[in-house]
Amino acid sequence: AQSVTQPDIHITVSEGASLELRCNYSYGATPYLFWYVQSPGQGLQLLLKYFSGDTLVQGIKGFEAEFKRSQSSFNLRKPSVHWSDAAEYFCAVGNDYKLSFGAGTTVTVRA
């Protein structure tokens, strides 16, 4: 069975500082991995995805993520956070078209 763990429930970061969100997955084969962002009361927006190839994936809004098979991780990073990045972030692993989501990490940005 596939599963996703996001160890950090809530992260507070200063505007302009760097951000890293952790994601660990459990899956028997090569996973399809995703990061989604959800603003309050909204649906999910795809930030980036990994299927194969280069393990460093670039996404929208200046985000990137690195797939590390040895660590079963797919951490999300952004070098300089903007106030608009305050949101809920979900990591997901996919198989047979289905997605399993982590519990999410809430990001708060302070001025």
Add this chain to the structure above:
Amino acid sequence: GAVVSQHPSRVICKSGTSVKIECRSLDFQATTMFWYRQFPKKSLMLMATSNEGSKATYEQGVEKDKFLINHASLTLSTLTVTSAHPEDSSFYICSALLAGGPDTQYFGPGTRLTVL
């Protein structure tokens, strides 16, 4: 591209009534759509997989007679919450699968259902 809409964005209904939520893929065809339920401060729970022209596949513990899903066309899936009760109040989100190459789900903006 890959835009998914939902209607309505929010709905309030009385207990015992039925509510229909529409999910549309606006700029692509989706043979497969998904319905999720999200509780406050919680992750998304997959309710069912909706396949165009066939019966939906429900996840364990989801009442198929309570949550009726119809996927009548390649761009439209509907979720009907029948005889709604306050415990059905939730945020319902649909997604559409963009096929061809690595499959990716694109999500709608969600529907907030409140049952009084």
